[in-house]
Amino acid sequence: MAKAHNHGFLNCGSERTRLELKMRRSLGMIARVALVFSRRGLDIAQFKLEETKSYNRATVILDFVGSPEQLRAVKADLTKLIDVESLREVPEASLNHPLPSLTQMQAALTC
């Protein structure tokens, strides 16, 4: 993990969240998703792009830490991207590999 700054957002009411986006494959799709976070000073803790059976579709799975208000705003902006067809929050219980703890993520983002 690259050195990242602690912007202070991890302190109050921050929660870790995993989002799953079904996307239409297009030029710049990853940059568009990343910009939704970087414009708010949010780091993405994990990011995965998966192929699907359809050649022009892809799934993005990403984890980030933010306040409920930031989560709401990020979800709103992601759904507005033309390439995003659907978005869901992945509940922790359904994960094969559980999300790292908040402390672990804080450590990862600040060291």
Place this chain on the structure above:
Amino acid sequence: MLSGAQILVRELEQLGVTHIFGYPGGAAINIFDALYDSSIEVVLVRHEQGATHMADGYARATGKVGVVLVTSGPGALNTVTGLLTAKMDSVPILVISGQTNSTNLGKDAFQEADVFGATLPLVKHNYLVLDVDDIAPTVRFAYELASKGRPGPVLIDIPKDISGKKTRGDYPAKLVPKVDAEEPKSGKLTVEQARDCKNLADLIKQSKRPLLLVGNGAVIAGAQKEVLELAEKLRSPVTNTLLGKGGFPESHPLALGMLGMHGTAYANYATTRCDLILSIGSRFDDRINGCPAEFCPNAKILHIDIDPTEIGRSVRTDASVVADARLAVLEILRHADHLDTDEWLRELKSYRNQNPLIIDHGEGVVGGDSHLLRAAQVLTSIYNSAPRNAVVTTDVGQHQMWAAQFMLTDGARNWLSSGGAGTMGFGLPAAIGAQFGRPDATVIAIVGDGGFQMVQAELATAAIHKLPIKIVIIDNQCLGMVRQWQELFYQNRLSSVSLHGNPDFVKLAAAYDIKAFYVDSTSNLEEVVNEALSYQDGPCLIHAQVQNEDNVWPMIPAGKSANEMVLAHPKSQLPMPTGST
């Protein structure tokens, strides 16, 4: 076989494009060459930023998509301020940029810039076309996308080898998938939307002190007739945002005018007293809602917006409908009843009588001289003499706020101002674009001496095309709005706001063969205004020398609620605002 550039131009013609605002260069030369044979009129601007604001003004004034064509690198990057301006105010423009050959991408080739990457956060969507067969479907799709749902700017970057390449076969060879996620502009509401409207209507029935808030969404949707009907049926007062001007006639007895940081005292007062506010296409941004926790403290907040992400984004919302503003208001009208608002209207009227809009007389300002001409007098005089359906464009600053306050707007698409981005330099090019789109309209650009100088080269564009726009420079010899902040919040430490050394604007106009007038007193103001308004042989300019130290009142300091509105010049220094701008 057609080249990519020819296909592009043919597509634009078929989409009904009549004007392109552009500036050529090597990477776009194929496209300019194809335009040589086209019916589309290319307006050669003097700076690419001007082109984007012209396309923007054209789009705001007509509702059609404004089109821009520029070359790669510096040409394309000169459009970014225009993209931001259009994005913030939901204006449909299409920017087409030439790019270096696709084989050179990433090599720091001559005039290469990552325009696709650089504009990602400033557009509704953008494309880099890498196959000539993608040009036709991309253009069609981009054009539709710009004006669909919540409008916005779309950019297409086309490498020179792609615009120069001949098609392999008949076009369109490929089709881009349709976007179906957005609301149709016209048509019918869904069952859920209709149910949500009924819910709003039920809440409105319980209100004793309703307030309608008209935003840009109402203007874009063409909802003015329906909004008027709703206001009159409910007998509800109406306020509007800066961009909502024209969504409801501001000269109507139920109109309170603009609300917000420099809104009328009575509109802001109404927000503190209403028991229900219905936003019709306003996004409750920080200009009208500096302090969300205290916004409309006694009211249920209802929200109509075509963009679902705006609901609850800035304020708590008690009920909402995600739909086209016109269709939603129509549906609410079906369920709406008269409300007994006599007492509420009386209360607002009495407050209004006690707190009318004022022209600041500079009291308390060292060096203030009340014998000088005041900006608000100039604007009032123009407002009184101009046709009611004149199109007014503005720059950004004090003159913009005074124009919003004193020049009432009665019709939609007659008020063109950069709201969200607050882009100085918008007024003159926007007026040029508006006049191209509405050749019969009287178009008046109200600009500051600061903002005008950012784009004054476009005087040439206006002069060459003999556009009868009226350019009114409100010259207070300073960056007035910043000066106002420094005076009020920074102990009058005036830092980098003086514009002493301004050119002689009348001589400047003469250099372009533009008719110009100078006015610095009320004695000949009306005469000058009337002469300028009736001048039709091309652009004309009024250089109005006004009092330098006037301030815009009322003012809600940034970050504060309407309760803390400052009505007139305070006796003492105001505390530093918590909000940013």
